[in-house]
Amino acid sequence: MSTDSPIARRLANVKQIILVLSGKGGVGKSSVSTQLALSLYALESSPRVGILDVDLTGPSIPRMFGVDEGYDVHQSSAGWVPIYVDGAERRLACMSVGFLLKRKEDSVVWRGPKKNAMIRQFLSDVRWGDLDYLVVDTPPGTGDEHLSLMEHLAPLQTRLSSVVVTTPQAVALTDAIKGISFTRVVSLPVLGLIENMSGYVCPCCGEISNIFSTGGGEELAKRENIPFLGRLPVDTELVDLLDSPAAAASQGDSSDPPPSFPLLAHYKQTPSFTLFSLIVRKVADALSPPTSSISESAAGDGTLVSEP
Amino acid sequence: MLAVQQQPATTPEQPSASLPDIPSNAPQHCPGTESELAGKSDACNGCANQEICASSTKPKGPDPALPFIRERMADVKHKILVLSGKGGVGKSTFTAQLAWAFASDETTQTGVLDLDICGPSIPTILGLANEQVHSSSSGWSPVYAQPNLAAISVGFLLPSAKEAVMWRGPKKNGLIAQFLKDVDWGYLDYMLVDTPPGTSDEHLSVVQYLKESGIDGAVLVTTPQEVALQDVRREIDFCRKVGIPILGLVENMSGFVCPGCKTESKIFKPTTGGAKRLAEETNVELLGAVPLDPRIGKSADYGVSFLDDYPDSPATAAYLDIIDRK
Numbered sequence: 122m123s124t125d126s127p128i129a130r131r132l133a134n135v136k137q138i139i140l141v142l143s144g145k146g147g148v149g150k151s152s153v154s155t156q157l158a159l160s161l162y163a164l165e166s167s168p169r170v171g172i173l174d175v176d177l178t179g180p181s182i183p184r185m186f187g188v189d190e191g192y193d194v195h196q197s198s199a200g201w202v203p204i205y206v207d208g209a210e211r212r213l214a215c216m217s218v219g220f221l222l223k224r225k226e227d228s229v230v231w232r233g234p235k236k237n238a239m240i241r242q243f244l245s246d247v248r249w250g251d252l253d254y255l256v257v258d259t260p261p262g263t264g265d266e267h268l269s270l271m272e273h274l275a276p277l278q279t280r281l282s283s284v285v286v287t288t289p290q291a292v293a294l295t296d297a298i299k300g301i302s303f304t305r306v307v308s309l310p311v312l313g314l315i316e317n318m319s320g321y322v323c324p325c326c327g328e329i330s331n332i333f334s335t336g337g338g339e340e341l342a343k344r345e346n347i348p349f350l351g352r353l354p355v356d357t358e359l360v361d362l363l364d365s366p367a368a369a370a371s372q373g374d375s376s377d378p379p380p381s382f383p384l385l386a387h388y389k390q391t392p393s394f395t396l397f398s399l400i401v402r403k404v405a406d407a408l409s410p411p412t413s414s415i416s417e418s419a420a421g422d423g424t425l426v427s428e429p
Numbered sequence: 430m431l432a433v434q435q436q437p438a439t440t441p442e443q444p445s446a447s448l449p450d451i452p453s454n455a456p457q458h459c460p461g462t463e464s465e466l467a468g469k470s471d472a473c474n475g476c477a478n479q480e481i482c483a484s485s486t487k488p489k490g491p492d493p494a495l496p497f498i499r500e501r502m503a504d505v506k507h508k509i510l511v512l513s514g515k516g517g518v519g520k521s522t523f524t525a526q527l528a529w530a531f532a533s534d535e536t537t538q539t540g541v542l543d544l545d546i547c548g549p550s551i552p553t554i555l556g557l558a559n560e561q562v563h564s565s566s567s568g569w570s571p572v573y574a575q576p577n578l579a580a581i582s583v584g585f586l587l588p589s590a591k592e593a594v595m596w597r598g599p600k601k602n603g604l605i606a607q608f609l610k611d612v613d614w615g616y617l618d619y620m621l622v623d624t625p626p627g628t629s630d631e632h633l634s635v636v637q638y639l640k641e642s643g644i645d646g647a648v649l650v651t652t653p654q655e656v657a658l659q660d661v662r663r664e665i666d667f668c669r670k671v672g673i674p675i676l677g678l679v680e681n682m683s684g685f686v687c688p689g690c691k692t693e694s695k696i697f698k699p700t701t702g703g704a705k706r707l708a709e710e711t712n713v714e715l716l717g718a719v720p721l722d723p724r725i726g727k728s729a730d731y732g733v734s735f736l737d738d739y740p741d742s743p744a745t746a747a748y749l750d751i752i753d754r755k
Contacts, residue, residue: 144548144593146516146626151656178627179514179660189659226662228514230628230670233598238478261516261626262547263593264601291730292521295590296548303593321685321696328689332696332723334730355696364654365700 127245129276131200135171135252137408138274140283140309144296146261148288149317149353151181152363154258157284159388160401161254162213168253171203173243174217175270176260177236178229183219187366187384194220200248207382216247233265240269254408261296263303271307282310282408284350288318289337297338301345312407313348314338315400321355329354348407351400356393495641497610501568502642505540505617510635510647510673514660516626518652519681519719521550522729524623527648528555529734530752531619532578540571540617542608543582544635545625546601547594552584556732560585568613581612598630605634626660628667636671646676648716651707653683653699658707665711677716679751680704685721686743696721717751719744 132138141154151174158172174182183189186206194216195202203214218229218239231239249255260266274281283304287297297314304311316338320329332355342349366384380386388394458472473479502508511524524541531539543551552558552572560572562585571579583594583604596604614620625631636644647668651661661678668675680703684693699705708715722744728735736745 145550146548147518147652147657148516176627178629179516179663181515181656181659184656184659225659226666228628228663228666228670230633230667232630232633236629262545263595264547265597265630268595268597288517290726292550292553292726293517295553296550298591299548299593302591303595306593306595323687323689323692324694325687325692326690328687330685330688330723332685332721333726334723357694357696357698360654360696361698361700364656364698368700 128241128273131245131247132249132255132274132277135249135255135277136280137253138255138257138277138281139312139404139408140257140259140270140281141286142259142267142283142300142304143261143286143293144263144298144300145287145293148286148293150261150286151176151185151258152359153284153286153315153317153353154256155182155185155363156359156388156393156397157401157404158213158254158256159385160394160397161256161405162207163385163389163398164401164405166253167212169212169214169251171214171216171249171252171255172258173247173255174215174219174258175240175243175266176258177218177231177239177266179260180217180219182215182217182258185363185366186215188215189219189225192220197248200246203247203249207385209381213382214249214252216243236265237269240266241273244270244273263299267303271309278308282312284312284404285314285347286317287314287338287341288333289316289331289335290333291337293333294337294341297341298345301347311347312404313350314342314345315350316352318355319352324357348403350403351396353393353396356391358391359388359393362387362391492606492638494606494610495638498606498638499641501610501612501614502639505614505620505642507618507645508620508622508639508642509645509676510622510624511650512624512632512647512664512668513626513650513657514628514662514664515651515657518650518657520626520650521545521554521623522725523648523650523679523681523719524621525551525554525729526735526748527752528578528580528619528621529736530749531621532575533737535577537577537618538616539578540614540620541578541580541582542612542620542622543580543584544605544608544622544631546583546596546604546631547625549582549584550729551580551582551623553732554729555580557585558590558732562586565613568611570613579614579617581608601630602634605631606638609635609638628663632667633671636673644673646674648676649678649713650681651678651704652681652697653695653703654697655701657697658701658704661704661707662711665713675713677714677754678704678708679716680718682721683718688723693720716754717747719747719751 141150143150158170162170174180203216205211206215207213287293319335320331339349460470511520513520528541543549555574557572563570571581651657685696686693
């Protein structure tokens with residue numbers, strides 16, 4: 122067995138791999154990854170999307186997609202079958218260490234070498250099939266998981282890119298700079314920076330409070346010379362939705378046909394969806410240069426009507 | 430050889446993938462990844478994971494650093510870990526506020542040990558962003574925020590704050606051991622250990638190294654939403670596995686008071702009952718809930734004590750209440 126073949130072979134039909142990075146924890150990597158996957162999924166071209174959660178000691182992706190209970194990964198002769206979260210369409214596949222735990226409160230207490238082996242297994246054994254985008258949610262920091270990912274994905278270098286997430290306060294920005302310098306060291310292209318949790322709108326009086334201050338991300342992007350993808354305020358509707366997608370789904374607000382993919386239907390109603398679809402345009406355009414001419418219209422009305 | 434009757438290896442066709450001691454793709458007669466023989470038994474020859482198994486076994490014999498750590502830690506009265514499964518819930522902020530609060534008593538000596546090697550925040554939060562560690566004959570001198578408040582962090586060792594620390598586990602462990610044995614704290618009443626998110630190398634190492642000197646306990650920090658609570662459950666599981674007493678749970682960012690209209694709203698809703706229910710379920714004491722105040726974040730950015738600067742904030746009251754309960 123040559124060193125690169127199993128992973129390269131497995132991911133041969135994956136067109137783009139997007140790593141979601143941030144130096145600091147809790148800035149919203151998982152929620153950005155989830156939104157990125159959902160918004161890419163909602164593009165007109167109906168791409169096939171995969172999401173891989175490599176946060177081994179604190180997986181959040183299963184909860185955010187509402188598949189944290191009673192879902193097991195099945196092993197077939199061709200590898201591990203990911204969990205399809207979009208019902209019958211089977212265009213959105215999801216894989217996380219959370220699916221492998223017997224009880225969800227079990228802790229995964231692993232040192233580096235074991236984490237490395239797990240990541241390699243995720244990359245070489247999961248039967249993704251054809252994917253247009255594979256979104257990889259990473260743990261905070263620049264440690265074992267990140268180095269292992271880059272090592273194993275090295276043969277696929279041309280299809281790799283990354284998105285850096287930060288919150289606007291100084292403490293998070295210093296960590297984001299570390300994340301950016303990581304991408305430089307391993308020569309990983311950066312599609313851009315997203316400033317998350319930028320301001321909170323009081324539901325009572327509408328006053329905007331900058332809980333974690335604001336604008337720091339954009340400044341940082343300018344200084345580090347990377348594209349700034351956008352600013353996302355704290356959206357309580359989104360927080361609620363991703364925290365308990367099952368509860369949101371059961372509310373089923375009297376709409377006539379039950380949506381086939383309730384999470385996406387609900388997500389489209391949040392203010393974040395509108396903002397995020399602008400970001401996704403930029404991401405999709407950056408990844409496929411020929412269609413970049415649409416980006417101008419995206420800023421106008423185009424994105425709001427993406428799908429009824 | 431005949432006498433070695435191995436247990437029958439687990440059936441290769443498992444209905445669902447799980448995390449067994451013996452991986453499903455292991456060779457026949459795999460001794461199990463946790464075994465003493467992992468990576469060394471005859472069956473391991475040719476296994477793709479042999480190297481990993483061999484390297485992940487615990488070092489044989491006691492770590493040579495242990496006696497030095499024991500000696501250094503003899504002068505530290507209380508050692509408290511601040512843990513949380515999830516990132517960004519406010520571990521470092523809470524650690525810093527706790528430290529400021531302890532240090533407000535001039536006779537109390539407090540030290541803060543920052544184990545977050547990839548993303549150290551303690552230097553910024555304590556207002557020590559551009560400081561450097563000095564080494565002397567008695568070890569590394571920590572950086573002082575106040576005469577009775579010392580701190581050590583990887584941030585003090587980096588030539589530039591921009592540089593990423595891209596280290597794998599063993600290198601991190603080495604630095605942690607060095608922090609514990611080489612830092613010249615002098616006498617300390619409290620050593621607060623700020624940790625990175627998760628349950629991995631850093632956590633295992635600090636617990637291992639401090640086992641002999643004893644850890645007083647761990648404070649778990651969480652935010653109210655279920656995504657964070659899930660990670661805290663894992664952390665509680667971790668504490669119980671390695672035998673660290675849990676001092677209690679702090680719910681951070683619970684509720685937000687709008688500075689405009691003074692109405693409280695929940696940004697991170699406790700959809701599953703929040704920390705309160707978790708505390709009841711897991712039999713852990715809930716030390717208190719700290720509301721979200723934008724000035725906390727600002728204080729942390731400027732490196733000043735929030736408790737001293739805004740004594741009238743409801744968050745200050747909540748902090749002091751928690752600190753009193755320890």
